[in-house]
Amino acid sequence: MQKIIIIGAGLCGTLLAIRLGQRGYNVQMYEKRGDMRKQGVEAGRSINLALSHRGLMALEQVGLAEAVKKYCIPMHGRQIHTLAGTTFDSPYSGRPQDYINSVSRSTLNIALLNAADEMDHVNIVFNHKCNGVHLDAGSANLTNIATGESFTDQGAIVIGTDGAGSAVRRSMMAQTTKLRFNYEQSFLEHGYKELTIPPGPNGTYRIEKNALHIWPRDEFMIIALPNLDGSFTVTMFHPYGGTYGLDNLNTKEKVAAFFKKFFPTLIPHTPDYLEDFFKNPTGTLGTIRCAPWQAYGRTLVMGDAAHAIVPFYGQGMNASFEDVRVFDDILGENEGDWKKIFMEFQAARIENAKAIGDLALDNFHEMQDKTNDAVFIKKRNVERQLEDQFPDYYSKYSLVTFQPKLPYAEAMARGRKQDEFLMELCAREENPDLEKVMEGIRALT
Amino acid sequence: MQKIIIIGAGLCGTLLAIRLGQRGYNVQMYEKRGDMRKQGVEAGRSINLALSHRGLMALEQVGLAEAVKKYCIPMHGRQIHTLAGTTFDSPYSGRPQDYINSVSRSTLNIALLNAADEMDHVNIVFNHKCNGVHLDAGSANLTNIATGESFTDQGAIVIGTDGAGSAVRRSMMAQTTKLRFNYEQSFLEHGYKELTIPPGPNGTYRIEKNALHIWPRDEFMIIALPNLDGSFTVTMFHPYGGTYGLDNLNTKEKVAAFFKKFFPTLIPHTPDYLEDFFKNPTGTLGTIRCAPWQAYGRTLVMGDAAHAIVPFYGQGMNASFEDVRVFDDILGENEGDWKKIFMEFQAARIENAKAIGDLALDNFHEMQDKTNDAVFIKKRNVERQLEDQFPDYYSKYSLVTFQPKLPYAEAMARGRKQDEFLMELCAREENPDLEKVMEGIRALT
Structure with a gap:
């Protein structure tokens, strides 16, 4: 079978390697970083992720969904923490099977690396940096970081799954x-x-385990996701500018005063927040789009390398895993014709990648501004009731998150129409008649 | 006075150097290409340009407008060549002073280089490639292309006017x-x-001299601009794909058949079109946007390096020259504080650069699709009458092209509103009452 070079052994690349290995291809992977199974993981790089139906569907294709679920903590909805100190729940859907999963990036990546290592035809080499790809030749130039030695490796094709800073791109x-x-x-x-x-005493959880926690404060927002050991990874999404901006929060006094003012109920749970704040790096939040994704039928980018998005829909990894699933479907129907496979893959995915990028930006604003908003909360309640009572109703969030067979672009279009309709209705009517609401929604779509 | 390093001695950079030299700064310019006064100009690179009021206003600031006008051929409007072989005129405005000028890129650049060379404090070095800028240091790394020697030059600041492929950017x-x-x-x-x-016999012009000629054919378009020697530079704007696309026009037979079908009346004027077609390179048409334009108060990009646009509004050079004028105004008020100057320059220009980029894309569609359209032609006639009779009426094109004190973004907003109003009116009414039309437009703005 042909030799395929994959640049980047992160989540997307490793899943792809497994699938191509299952198909019998000879897969040679190169990863810039060291082997995380031996040397641990860089700090400050999004520690956990939300795995949902689209990602699970791709894991099922390679037979790993059940194994991965063991590392997952179900989150059934958002738990909102108000400034006043109260909390309330905002479930993701009325359907019990529709939840998302908090999972550690490194645990998941290690599970995939182990599965790839077990395959005869998949070889993973760490500490090798890609200097560039000969786009029309199916070869890549690499440097062994340990020895400094550079060489060119030749395959039938090169696939770049090397993330937002992709060397292939x-x-x-x-x-x-x-x-x-x-x-x-x-x-x-x-x-x-x-x-x-x-963690709390004896590995207990200090706050609700099975929720994605949000402390929305208009232009600031903090979220927390549970880990298996009882801890939570807390992420501040925070502006650089302004009085309380990151550029200005430059002393422990300022940070402490800021937290007391805006997140007083969080402080007791985060004993090391001042040390963490100054020790951990600040990450940027960027969107990357490009086209074409392929060159000469010999080079392809997928995952974040082709479409990095902001994390506010919890779909970055899911979108990348879905790339692998869709790529594999197209590969199955066109084996032997890489150019056709690459072109069809791009045609199938590029609008959907754009859509999930747009949705993630929308959600950034929604999570900040609206989770506290009375009309929005009412709309979420109406939606939950609709999801309870009407099997054919799916909120935008559910369409995106829990309907993996519906392409992102269609989920976005249908979801936006519904949202507009429901927000208007909830602003206008005190107690909407659900039957009539559902009729209106059916008429929309 | 401080030393300023300018990368790129094209139109924008040279004009900037002249102005900074007039202010007494020590200007060191580096240009990758050779001196076009000694070695001629690369072929196939947009030979002539449309210089209009914004560009002239910037040239006036340095005292070169009158000198440059000697090289200009006024174009009072578009002359449209239909497929049937008829022509009709579409003047740019009803005002005689509102015309644009066809000027040779190299002639204009040489005039600016000569003016810069005459200044004591401006030094231009050719055949020097910029490898990169130390953004926070005001220094640039360069390679002398002739000797291969590399070195770093240190200034107070570095300004990149090195075009769409900017090394500074x-x-x-x-x-x-x-x-x-x-x-x-x-x-x-x-x-x-x-x-x-x-040229025709004895340096005559084979088609109307004082017009910008257009052969609009829906998805294809050819334009021609006059040169001083009686010739015209003809530019095909042409899709890559499709039956008649560039990728498919790969034999002289195909090109000849294509021209016979779509541009039969042009063929007698372009005796060498088949040779030219295969000899000349195909240029791409791209838009570039970025932000920020400055880094650390030590490095700045302007002109195409900051905002390359497609050529369909004839404003690329004008926008770059306007950059220099606006930069100079801000410099005059803030001398000594480069960071403030750079920030204010970016704030003053970035939305306007975006606007002219958008307008140029709009015009691409207008020139292709609408110059043949009956309602559009009627609208242009109504507009010309309005411009004749009402001194306060300016079409969108006039606002952008002939109102240099009106920022591009405002010209776009006002122009778009007017266009919508007039197109709707011309689709609806046979003989619009101009007084009433003008009332409607005044109410809009």
Whole structure:
């Protein structure tokens, strides 16, 4: 079978390697970082993720869904923490099987690496940096970071799953004019900073275990996701500018005063927040889009390398895993014709990647501004009742998160129409008649 | 006075150097290409340009407007060539002073280089490639292309006027995360190809001299601009794909058949079109946007390096020259504080650069699809009458092209509102009453 070079052994690349290995291809993977199974994980890099139906569907395809579920903590909805200190729940749906899963990035990546290592035809080499790809040749230039030695490896094709800072994509960018390479990178004026809620006594959870916690404060927001050991990973999404902005929160006094004012009920749960705040790096929040995703039928990018998104829909990893599933479906029907496979893959995915990128940006604003809003809360309640009573009703969130067979672009279009209709209705009517609401929604779609 | 390093001695950079030299700064310019006064100009690179009021206003600031006008051929409007072989005129405005000027890129650049050379404090070095800028240091690394020797030059600041492929901007891009550098490059699915209408007998013009000629054919378009020697530079704007696309026009037979079908009346004027078509390179048509334009108060990009646009409003050079004028105004009020100057310059220009980029894309569609359209032609006639009779009426085109004190963004907003109003009116009414139309427009703005 042909040799396939994969650059980047993160979540997307490793899942792809497993699937291609199952199909019998000879897979050679190169990863810039060291083997996380031996040397631990870099700090401050989004520690846990929300795995949901689309990601699970791709894991099922390779037979790993059940194994991965053992590392997952179900989150059935958002728990909102108000400034006044009260909390309330905002379930993701009325359906019990529709929940998302908090999972550790490194645990999941290690599970995938172990599965890939067990395959005869998959070889993973760590500490090798990709310097560039010969786009029309199916070969990549690499440097062994330990020895400094550089060499070129030749395959039938090269696939870049090397993330937002993709070296493979950079090789495409270097042929901008020839490929008419469209590219966009845009950053939010917010960054993120990770803090920790440690486990309670005897590994108990200090706050509700099975929820995604949110402390929405208009332009600031903190969230927390549970870990298996009883701790929570806390993420501040925070503007750089302004009085309380990251650029200005430059002393422990200022940070302490800020937390007392806006997050007083969180402080007892985060004993090390001041140390964490100054020790952990600030991450940026960017969206990356490009086209084409392929060059000459020999080079392809997928996952974050093709479409990095902001984390506010919890769909980054799910979208990348879905890439692998869709790629595999197309590969199955067109084996032998890489150009056709690459073109069809791009055609199938590019609008959907754009849609989930847009949805993630929308959700950034929704999570900040609206989780406290009376009409929005009422709309979520109406939606939950609709989901309880009408099997054919799915909120936008449910369409995106729990309907893996519906492409993101369609989920977005249908979801936005519904949202508009429901927000207007909830602003206008005190007690909407659910039957009539559902009739209206059916008429929309 | 401080030393300023300018990368790129094209139109924008040279004008900037002249102005900074007039202010007494020590200007050191580096240009990758050779001196066009000694070695001629690369072929196939947009030979002539439309200079209009905004560009002239900037040239006036340095005292060169009158000198440059000698090289200009006024174009009072578009002359449209229909497929049937008829022509009709579509003047740019009803006001005789409102015309645009066809000028040779190299002639204009040489005039600016000569003016810069005459200044004691401006030094221009050719054949020097910028490898990168130390963004926070005001220094640039350069390679002398002739000797291969590399060195670093230190100034107070570095300004990149090195065009769409800017090396200075690439240094900003390399600090993507630190600068949260937003960047976008997008290409049309059309390219361009230059052909020539040679002079007629005794340097006469084979077609109307004082017009911008257009042969609109829906998805194809050819334009021609006059040169001083009686020739015209002809530019095909043409899709890459499709039956008649550039990728498919790969034999002389196909090109000849294509021209016979769509541009039969042009063929007699372009005796060498088949040779030109295969000899000249195909140019891409791209838009580039980025933010920030400055880093650390030490490095700035302007002109195409900051905001390359497609050529369909004839405003690329004008926008770059306007950058220099606005920069100079801000410099005059804030001398000594580069960071403030750079920030204010960006704040003053970035929305306007976005607007002219959008307008140029709009005009691409207008020139292709609408110059043949009956309602559009009627609207242009109504507009010309309005411009004749009402001194306070300016079409969108006039606002953008002939009102240099009105920022592009305002011209766009006002122009779009008017266009919508007039198109609707012309679709509806046979003979609109001009007084009433003007009342309606005044009410809009």
